Amino acid sequence: MIDSLLQILLNGAASGGVYALVALGYTLIFSVLGVINFAQGALFSIGGYLTFLLMGGKIGVNGALPGWGLPAGLPFWLALLLAALGSGGVSLVVERIAFAPLRRRGAEPLLSLITSLGAGVVLVNLLQILMGAEGYAFPQGTAALAQLPDALLIGGARIRTVQVLLLLISALAVAALSLWLERSRTGQAMRAVAEDPTTATLLGINSEAIVRLAFLISGMLAGLGGGLIGMSVSLAGPYFGISYGLKGLAVLVLGGLGSVPGAIAGGLLMGLAEALIPSEASGWRDALAFAVLFAVLLLRPNGLLGRRQLEKV
């Protein structure tokens, strides 16, 4: 019984950690601009593919340049870091194309939902043209996993080693981001812009630069998530980030729009809700996860931790 409970907790934490990471990307942008960046899922895919290429992976036969790859591969951790930076760079381009022109004209926030959705679709299609449709997997033994067992037995519950690693990195990224937002001057400036951009500008904060920084960091978080998931379960085609993006969106709402602790709590709750589904009802997993979302929103319309403005970034 205790073994089963522990297994459920581990399963929930493993998937919940990734959901939280994805939701954090949405949270940052929502906090600063009050809009949702629908291209986040595509940036997640880009992070995964960039990591693969930087590690020396070759483009498959259906890609634009079959067999092409970097002459030498980088170690996983360096490739992951550079891929996260690359995704952050693409996120800045998305901001410049899909958000900035509308913001300058004072357009309805709803319009940027559509432009970001369009940017996401274009990015995924470009990825498909370049990399082809096939799935890609990172080389065996990536991230020194060859020296570790495939799975760990923790108190009678079993979890894949790669997922423990993924959970640790997600937790580390989330903690670092929270600390940066709390302690650093730039983090505090971002929180000020999230509170009130006009007042923040009057106080001498360069709001535009803060917006760009939010896009850079959210893109990096998405890229990091994509690379980690690629390591854990392979890259299941250019569309693979979209499903994570959608789940992250649900977590964003569940935790409370714009709340960093909410994104973490929401991610873990969503993961746990999925893990709690008994095997006989596994077909209802997504339905139950979203039923939890529905129930929480009925009781707390602002999400788990999204009630007070102070809790925003």
Next chain:
Amino acid sequence: MLRRGGLSSIDALTARRRGTARLAVAIAAGIAALAALGRSSDPATKTLPPAGSAHGALTLGAAIALTGNANLYGQDQRMGINLAQRWLSATPHPRPVRLQLEDGASDEPSAIAAFNLLIRRGVVALIGPTLSQQAFAADPIAQRQGVPVVAPSNTAKGIPQIGLFISRVSAQSSVIAPLSLDEALRREPGIRRVAVFFAQDDAYSTAETAIFQRALAERGLKPLSVQRTQLADNDFQNPITAALQQRPELVVISAQAVDGGNLIRQLRELGYRGQIVVGNGLNTPNIYPICQRWCDGVLIAQAYSPDLDTPINTTFRRLFREANGNRTPGQISAQAWSAYQVLFEAIQRLQRRGGLEGVTLGEARRRLMQELLAGRYDTPLGPIHFRPDGEVVQGRFYVAEVSMNANGRDGRFSLVREIQVATDSSPEAAKP
């Protein structure tokens, strides 16, 4: 005033009635004109140009998944169809044939749109769509308009029964799937504990798991755990740990390439060491990079073996390897080649008998369907022909085992067993 007013009222009424009548006549004329225009623009009513003329080539349309989740199969199909087209067009034939490829994507509306587009462009027959789920939506369109369809990869029950113009070269799973179970039980006759996984949001996988589970029951085995997954899933920690609590000795998977490949990898990583039998959705070399060394030993029943030693398969294998960096072809490409080949050969036979001269496209489509069903074909799949209802009759099937190379990134389906099946030509209602 009264009189004038009365007369004026009657005049207005009459005028309004006349106006309404004129409007009705105009609308009717418009509709008639549009109908006539539509009829004259319907390519089915146009007479085929002579074979030797500049526009004498017939067009075969292929609507396959080049985007979306099923595009892995679609890309393999495109390779097969393109190779067949290039090879068959290299030598002169009585009636030239052109290929028009359209993206049917991975969902039903896109498949319907691609079928409609190709039919409007005047194709003589269609190849596709990629998924059975799409076929149930798109095939009725072709059936209503009398356009022959050859499905290269739809193996769900009931596809040819959609209509008189629908056929397939992909043998249905109920014939093939149980063969791999027999191989697993032959290797380990003591197997009693079975776990089943299937993608519940995929019509094909749902149909196939029913076949697998029926076959298990016929062999006295009841699954201890049935786990439902989804095509977009890639983290299977929950269903796997739930299934492994039942200590299965055999795992049976009905899923598609990417989700199924991930499932195999994670099963092995989480400590499962027993046999794994997979269904047709994983019948593609695209699973190798996904499950890597963990693919090793997976059993699968196939309608195609690259090891089949016939002249046509040798040609197909050689052309495929030349075009794909020495990769070994898989079943999906072989079936796509076969779909193109059977249509091409039926067209040429019909042309030789003069059956395509001076007839409308609609009539040519009807005759082509009859010819297609009457023929016998030597394809990379082996010799095949059709039942009168459009179901393929194939005599040879294979059980293969995945053997991965030492680098763990590439492998092959190694032939384990070749199985001869009695070819059934049960009499059914003849097609047009």
